[in-house]
Amino acid sequence: MTDAPFPHRHLLGIQGLAPSEITSLLDLAEGYVEQNRSSDKRKNLLRGRTVINLFYENSTRTRTSFELAGKRLGADVINMQSAGSSVQKGETLIDTAMTLNAMHLDVLVVRHPDSGAVKLLSEKVNCAVINGGDGSHEHPTQALLDALTIRRRKGKLSGLNVAICGDVRHSRVARSNIYLLNAMGAHVRLIGPRTLLPSGLDRMGVEVFHDMRKGLADVDVIMMLRIQNERMSGNFIPSIREYFHFFGLDREKLGIAKPDAVIMHPGPMNRGVEIDSDVADDVERSLIRSQVEMGVAVRMACLDMLTRDLIRSEGAA
């Protein structure tokens, strides 16, 4: 476990984190992986603390992961969904912040469909804020759990060739992963049709490919991104059938990557759209289930690190 200081009040994104801070979070998470595998999963580190999961978008997976992380550290965890709440009645983010401040919570985990919304909220609340995904901007805990998964399998991040494939345009997972992998010395490639790769990506320290067969050569890690079916018609790509043909990961395309290349996916998967079941379920190559496990450990590490900072600032005050 690490005692390195974490000089940030919130975790809003990977951009702005130093490599040493990323390493500290990953090291801390390693310890929680072991704890989660033991019979005594609970720790009272956050006893008396209140964590609220405020989700403006549906997400069973991420919300449950944060909920479990909070509970395993002994915190009181409350889930708030926007559907049916005062948000639907026109309450603004700023109003919500005022309400939350009055509840004296310690950590707020926020998911929001608009890029930048979590940052806006973080400026108005007194507690630590974790970005649980904002629009197409960042999803830092996903990038951290991906990094932990890769590091455990490959023993390192530096020097690896990582391909991120698919709908980068709408993906916060892709952005956070680009920042993290770049910071840690991996080589990032983006692969997808031009309509799903927005302009300026080539200036983000990545290589851009529009052909899976070229992009996957010599790759150590393949990260597939989720395509949303509602985006599949007309505008960005002509059809699911065509998309899968050119950009879906199947056994044949996997064969282009290194023989020990691993497959990742942030979930939930669209089988037969961006990934073939045959490779998704290949226990030798697919790390998809491991990603979910790492998710809880990484979120525990984030809660731990940010509340340490709270304890410090409370001590100072």
Added chain:
Amino acid sequence: MAARNSSGLVAYVNARLLDPATGLDTRGALLTNGETIADVGPGLFQGGVPSGMEVVDCQGLCLAPGLVDMRVQLREPGEEHKETLKSAGEAAVAGGVTSMVCLPNTNPVIDEVATVEFVARRARKIGLAKVYPYAAATKRVEGKELAEMGMLAEAGALGFTDGIRAIRNAQVMRRALTYAATFGLLIVQHPEEPSLAEGGMMNEGELATRMGLSGIPVAAEAIMLERDMRLVEITGGRYHAAHIATREGVEIIRKAKAKGLSVTCDTAPPYFALNELAVKDYRTFAKLSPPLRSEPDRLAVVEGLRDGTIDAVASDHSPQDQDSKRVPFAVAEFGGVGLETLLAVTLDLAHNGHMSLIEALKLVTCAPASILNLAAGRLKVGAAADLVLFDPDRGWKVNAKTFHSKSKNSPFDDRPVQGMVMRTIVDGRTVYTHDA
């Protein structure tokens, strides 16, 4: 500063007279008689001011025509919580603006004679800056049927535009230009191809990609301008492009002018003083329409102003209340207030050495007035005594909280600027003085 008398004559002495229309830049004096300018020049009152006149000692500061702002959103009628004719009037005179031209995108839309007359009547009653409306080019600014341009012009509309919406349909634009040409009227376009801009929030490019925001490509401006230039060519209409913000846009206008087309354009201070980096950290006050562009675009706009391709500078004043701006960037409204910073930020062009003081001043006085055929923006004997007295060198820091405008959404908030309005005169009446 002033000695009062009831003759109706006011002598502004010890001034640096600046008249961009004639190039006059000299020490001298100006005499107003009631609502009009009675005399002006370097030799005036050299033998002293005759008794019986009110005397204003300008203390060597610049006395220039009041600013003509050719693009302002007033929000009245319909959205008075954002701005009213009165609050906009107060903001205008605090910024040295004595004439402003408002967009028709109010609620109801200014597309009928009665609404044109309402605006003019309300503004006259308030008695601050003069207000002239544009009327809608198409009914309800829907882009389908032409508005009654002839009658609206008779009622006082200075030009025709669908305001913050582009006239999207090429056939409608063609007919608008053709019909307006019958009466010699001006069509003002918001040059942005709507389907390319749809859903976009900022300049398309690396920064938008990093921030996870959908972008509006430069081509949205270029494509609409290219199309419109073809239409101007076949119709012979008078066309004005509002708030040019891209290198390509400047280049298209430059070529059209070289061809001899009847085309003019303006830009707004954010587009020559800021670039897209102002939206970093999701700063909604910098969410403007068109979006702030890249640094090469900004430099091209400066060059366009310098070489005369861009004819004028307008504030593009777009007041938005807190509820429209204190929300995530994606859902925040577009627009920034600009009346109170128009002069100071425009003077940046002179302070930064791009042009002389009088050339910068021209962009906000006689140049917009000429485009609009408006008798304003010059120090001419017999003209309305609409004047601004300002200190071109006095620095201050923009503090939107102190603005007279009801809305405080300035992209220049907290920015140091140079050039302060000391006194504004409309029809011979002092309507604003800077205290302190």
